[in-house]
Amino acid sequence: MERVPITREGYESLKRELETLKSVERPKNIKAIEEARAHGDLSENAEFDAAKDRQAFIEGRISELGFKLGNAEIIDTESVSRDRAVFGCKVLLENIDTGEEVRYQLVGPDESDIEKGKISVGSPLGKAIIGKSPGEEVVLNAPGGKRCYEIVDIL
Incomplete structure (x- = not known):
């Protein structure tokens, strides 16, 4: 399993x-x-x-x-890398079109709660963020259209 x-x-x-x-x-x-x-x-x-x-x-x-x-x-989230987005880390994203910033923690599917800023690593946005570093762009093809973010920081 x-x-x-x-x-x-x-x-x-x-x-x-x-x-x-x-x-x-x-x-x-x-x-x-x-x-x-x-x-x-x-x-x-x-x-x-x-x-x-x-x-x-x-x-x-x-x-x-x-x-x-x-x-x-x-997964011990205290010792996760801060140079790229990995499970457990918190990422600060900026919407390239609007300048709006959002902060998410990358978690497992049983913990995801968008209201609390927790998204699953298996979600479309989570998959797009994993492995990226600050300064890189994240492109999400959402139902409402394409959204582009820049990873501002990994916390």
């Missing part, structure tokens, strides 16, 4: 989510199923159906997180 790169922070976040599901969400949902079952007729019991659906979701997510954690390869 192929290992999936992840930062220490991302790995710990997945571990916390898994622990919460196992120690808080699962027991809480089991109790909800028991309470709904106590209401009698299960054929028309919406609470019971909802709790069973939630249980299926929780068990599926526990399984998914276990798989992801088992295949994760933690």
Whole structure:
């Protein structure tokens, strides 16, 4: 099985989510199923159906997180190179057309969150950035058209 790169922070976040599901969400949902079952007729019991659906979701997510954690390869982002863009580094980009600057951290697919400035190394922009150095151009063919960036700095 192929290992999936992840930062220490991302790995710990997945571990916390898994622990919460196992120690808080699962027991809480089991109790909800028991309470709904106590209401009698299960054929028309919406609470019971909802709790069973939630249980299926929780068990599926526990399984998914276990798989992801088992295949994760933690990359030490403190010792990454700063002379070219690599997994874990933060890059400062300038849109060549608008002059607007954006900052992204290159992370694994399970950590990407554009709102937090984290993009996957497997995304089109992530793939375009990897291996580039400050001063180099990055061209992205986006749905809205071609976008050109310059790598200003690697942080």
